[in-house]
Amino acid sequence: MTSPKETPYVTGNGLARLIAAARNSWAGLKAAWRLEAAFRQEILLALVLLPVAVAAPVTHAERALLLLTLGLVLVVEVLNSAIEAVVDRVSLERHELSGRAKDLGSAAVLLALLTLAGVWGAILLPLLFP
Template sequence: MSSEPTSAVIDGTTLKGRSGVARIWHACGYSLAGLRAAYAGEAAFRQLVWLSFLLLPLALLLDVSRIERAVLIAGVLLALIVELLNSAIEAAIDRISYELHPLSKQAKDMGSAAQLLALCLLALVWAVILL
């Protein structure tokens, strides 16, 4: 009979490894690495970044209320966030397999649809506020 335990109890902090300021510092580094990877490897993300370089200063210069300015900026940031999530979905699916599979296609198509809706929202918000 073995004296080894049959299961180990591990909480989330054991798996995370760091806490406090060190965890925040390392998380920022991982986030910056993710932004660099998206910019280097995803043409759609690069295009949105360059669009953001145009739209964000424009949002600050327009003669609109603070709430309208915040909504203009939020729309731009939302499009970037959704593109990052879409790219993450695609990377995870590709990591699993390049084989064509209906569920892989469905996951990628839904990520793409989310980005389409985010871009439609961005266009709608800017149109409503500016026109």
């Protein structure tokens, strides 16, 4: 087994590693935007809901929860896309485990969206219907 320093994917230490990580992260976000329709839809959802979260007359903690759930959906969608890419890279033929991995990733996105709906509903519905 090789140590992390012996792999071709480690890019130095300190600032060089941080810069490389930032480049990789940006490339991942660009790929998600370009290749994943669900990510684009969730970004648009976040852009619509972001002003609501900022303008709503709620506590700082409630505002943080509204914003965190938006971020959670995007994080889970990116992870789901990564799972799907790895599964497809391994093999495009149908396999029970490949299908399970993709279904579990999709279920994670659904749970994140339901969490968003639940948190937003719990915080904002009392403001709309006192």
